[in-house]
Amino acid sequence: MRIAWGITGAGHLLKESVEVMETLRGKYEIRVFLSKAGEEVARMYRVLDRIESFPVIRESKQGSSFSSCGAFNLGKYDAFIISPATSNTIAKIRLGIADSLIPCCASQALKSRVPLILLPTDSKPIVDTKAPNGQIFRIYVRRVDLEHIEALRNEGVIILEHPAEIKKALEGVKSGMRRVIKID
Ligand SMILES: Cc1cc2nc3c(=O)[nH]c(=O)nc-3n(C[C@H](O)[C@H](O)[C@H](O)COP(=O)(O)O)c2cc1C
Numbered sequence: 001m002r003i004a005w006g007i008t009g010a011g012h013l014l015k016e017s018v019e020v021m022e023t024l025r026g027k028y029e030i031r032v033f034l035s036k037a038g039e040e041v042a043r044m045y046r047v048l049d050r051i052e053s054f055p056v057i058r059e060s061k062q063g064s065s066f067s068s069c070g071a072f073n074l075g076k077y078d079a080f081i082i083s084p085a086t087s088n089t090i091a092k093i094r095l096g097i098a099d100s101l102i103p104c105c106a107s108q109a110l111k112s113r114v115p116l117i118l119l120p121t122d123s124k125p126i127v128d129t130k131a132p133n134g135q136i137f138r139i140y141v142r143r144v145d146l147e148h149i150e151a152l153r154n155e156g157v158i159i160l161e162h163p164a165e166i167k168k169a170l171e172g173v174k175s176g177m178r179r180v181i182k183i184d
Helices: 014-023 036-044 067-073 087-095 101-111 143-154 163-183
Strands: 002-007 029-034 056-058 079-085 116-120 126-130 136-140
Touching: 002 014, 002 036, 002 101, 014 079, 014 163, 029 036, 029 101, 067 101, 079 087, 079 101, 079 163, 087 101, 087 116, 087 143, 101 116, 116 143, 116 163
Parallel strands: 002 029, 002 079, 029 056, 079 116
Antiparallel strands: 126 136
């Protein structure tokens, strides 16, 4: 199975996402889509080198039309995971804004019926998280961010709370693909 994995500019659950991505290396063919902010934040949390050990498409090296997103229309990926997904990226996907790399890929994935799996950082009313220096702090998630997640769930997007759920979600996508092949 060919997986596209979006990494946005989120510190929350970033290290955990990279760890899961590493455990799936070899089992799936993974290509990373890295937002500009994702590149900066991954450097701050000291995981950029681990991300760069995968094939990476960087927003920082792209133009404005994101031709790399066309691969989702052409059936080159079997699933698109965005983990972690910032509230910025979630809002853009929900509202159909495609003016940056990862929301553009998500938009094309949805329009081409490629399963979309999201791990939003702001997924519950209160989130405790860690700054790059290790300091723990609390954020109170806005209602609008929770509404975006709920709307995407209602649209058939797979929403996760922790990277540990990614393996099972991919197995679900895989068995769904087998069922479709059998019906055809
Ligand atoms: C150290 C650091 C950590 C951040 N962590 C988060 C986060 O966990 N969740 C979030 O929604 N935004 C977070 N941000 C803010 C985003 O990086 C910012 O909104 C950015 O524009 C998102 O762009 P993107 O969605 O294209 O990656 C963080 C910013 C910094 C500097």
